[in-house]
Amino acid sequence: MRIGIVCYPTVGGSGVVATEMALALARRGHDVHLLSYDRPARLRRGVPGVRFHQVAVTAYPLFRYPPYDLALATRMLEVREEAGIDLFHVHYAIPHAVSAFLARSMGGDLKFVTTLHGTDITVVGSDRAYLRPTRFALEQSDAVTAVSHYLADETHLVFGGRTPVDVVPNFVDTERFRPGDRRPWAQRADEERILVHASNFRPVKRVADVVRAFAIVRKELPARLVLVGDGPDREHALAVAADLGCQDRVEQVGMQDDLDRTLAQADLFLSASETESFGLSMLEAMACGVPCVSTAVGGVAEVLGNTGRLAPFGEPQALAKAALAILRDPALHGQLAAAARQRAVEHFGTERIVSAYEAIYARVLGRP
């Protein structure tokens, strides 16, 4: 098939999933065209079968807000004409699904599948300004998918259940994200436990709560917190670490091309999110054999199963307690680590999930 994929290029989960989809579909022999305003972070150059098409938006003094959605609709039509696209798969509803509908209205029969990732429904899609166009674009989509049952339910709640939603979870490359050569802490000279958190440091991720939970763990055990990623709350999180006197044990390593290696060195992944429709970084940690301790929000329980521990949102002390229970007990840690890896491989491997998307494409195109 000739498939157009539309996504945000940033380090956020939806862009990562869209890019990994593009790479996996190309490996399966599809001709893939990726559209975004910048080259997505995980898209290497020169990958056979994947072409990147930049969407340029013209600045003009009158435009306080340059109309990206219009430029994207035009680019979708151009790419369709150039490459003979069979179907577009848009990741994140706003404004991508609206642009796809506009492209169809301007250019005739154009099929598109919309994948909902999280805040496009839970935050942005339920904002009065965006609700009606988002609902309309979902109704116009040839198929709508959500990355968890939680998000599918939220979508029905917000939009009144008029659109059928297929649940297709996110996936992980279990060859790249795999356990490293890390020895259990009891066999390391300093017995230091390495905790890791990876995100885009937006307020919804509550990175300061991750630091607060770590500060409690740190008082009980030798430990270090590695913060991967960057975003608006970085300074706040580091200030909280300084306030709590653990800044020398908190390492901020920024964006990482080799996240797989960093995760594979960790003993535990910590997440304090206020909402998380899926939690892709946690899945990547699980594939590396790293147990996760997270707030019990959104679709996290669907991802973790019983391979990690959940604590109520907004209670860093409860997160710390759950983390300590694992980090004090090498046998429990080993058992959860093995179960996490097994769950990632059995339920969330790339081939399994990409096949599910292919089946949806075939259904939409009437080519079973």
Ligand code: GMT
């Ligand atoms: O940042 C993004 O690209 C999207 C972002 C969001 O806030 O919607 O992440 C969402 O999509 C990821 C990939 O499907 C999920 O793993 C995240 O859980 C989800 N984030 C939230 O729901 C907050």
